[in-house]
Amino acid sequence: MTHAFKFDFGAANPEQGYTKISPEDQYEKAVGYGFSNVKNVHAKDREEPGPLRRDFCIPLDTSFLVDVPADGNYKVSVLVGDEIAETETTITTGEGRLVVHKQRISAGHFIRTSFSVWVTDAQLKLTFTGRAPRINALEIECFPTACTLFLAGDSTVTDQPTDGYPYAGWGQMLPLFVKADASVANYALSGRSSLSFISEGVLDKIWSKIKPHDYLLIQFGHNDQKPDVARFTEPFTTYKETLKIYIDGARERGAYPILVTSVQRRFFEEDGSLRDTHGDYLKAMRELAVEQEVPLIDLAERSKVLFESAGPEGTKRLFMWLAPGEFMNFPDGVEDNAHFQQQGGIEVAKLVYLGLKELKIQPLNLYLR
Incomplete structure (x- = not known):
């Protein structure tokens, strides 16, 4: 994989240029990305309102892992929302480093949040918690100048x-x-x-x-x-x-x-x-x-x-x-x-x-x- 990653989560067909992530995609070293635990990961397809927003994963009690080329800074952008339900998502990186805290989004709305992460051991780890967590899309790019x-x-x-x-x-x-x-x-x-x-x-x-x-x-x-x-x-x-x-x-x-x-x-x-x-x-x-x-x-x-x-x-x-x-x-x-x-x-x-x-x-x- 290159230094840039684009993931589309859910059950619908992937958006062009994105890698599809379904609830069954458990992390494997040979693949280089996936959920740490898939037992409580679920997917929904609302069919509306279009690419990246119509479908999502509900990541309960799990982390999404991505192997990156080297240690250092990476910019991460996450798209979160649901066409018909209110959501609440908390995201930590690495060993519990808090970057998104109880972000509540009303039904029919979507928020793209960006943050930079200092990665060690060449693996980015995003852990999702909250009362109603979502992940629609994820983009990661190397950011050495941060x-x-x-x-x-x-x-x-x-x-x-x-x-x-x-x-x-x-x-x-x-x-x-x-x-x-x-x-x-x-x-x-x-x-x-x-x-x-x-x-x-x-x-x-x-x-x-x-x-x-x-x-x-x-x-x-x-x-x-x-x-x-x-x-x-x-x-x-x-x-x-x-x-x-x-x-x-x-x-x-x-x-x-x-x-x-x-x-x-x-x-x-x-x-x-x-x-x-x-x-x-x-x-x-x-x-x-x-x-x-x-x-x-x-x-x-x-x-x-x-x-x-x-x-x-x-x-x-x-x-x-x-x-x-x-x-x-x-x-x-x-x-x-x-x-x-x-x-x-x-x-x-x-x-x-x-x-x-x-x-x-x-x-x-x-x-x-």
Whole structure:
């Protein structure tokens, strides 16, 4: 297959220039595309209102996989709608990276949505959920000139695995706020500090992919506090020295670093104010931003305001406070004051988005919704 793909989903004959995808088309490596699971995929042909819109697939509990020539940015356009029924479709890419969220379309209407995706392991993965999901048509093309927002961080940023839903990092939700001319490449990993992210070679992966005029968002601090030798940094010495490696490396490659203070944990004082658990790491990053003239998003302060306004009870809907039986992946429930469920990830990603908008960095501002 070439670097451009066009798929027509449903039961009618394919539109000219498109490859027909039916509910029986399960992914095979030899073919290079198909549904990961076809048990709950169905097709309908309304016969009207014409090519691409008359028919569609209903992709329940499945992903559509496409092998692409190489890693990098791809622009994706999806056509969704139904002539006679209201639809609601959510689409994630890769490991749960949210790009379309509960998109509701009234009967007789169709919406074409475009977004850019950072693909790794040479395979594009689109997962469909929602109360009434649809996919009418899909177009994919290589987009090497797209601006890329690389993320370096920890578990509060990372793409949490699909089988851990509703776990979500804010970086996983950030694509919701980015236009189709840019993508989010989330290299953040759980448990990493600014130091171990480097020693384990993760930063080298970013250096091998980042290009001039890309951006590198850097949020570390949660695990820099850990006492083990592999992760610990001291706020005003080794922490600042290590973060400077990220800053210098981005600038050497013609990219732009942006520092992000650590998002707050869910710990409240008796008076309802949020307890600061990061201490000097926040102060050190703010100092470094001034010293190195690097843009800073003070996510610690922004999340403090958000969490205090929600209060001890309200923040439970943002963090991983789950009742037994509430989510299938956590039958015994969980009480976690550091990590977010999907709604919390969206809310914190919105704070990062607003922080980026307020920085008024050009041309980055043009890529933000």
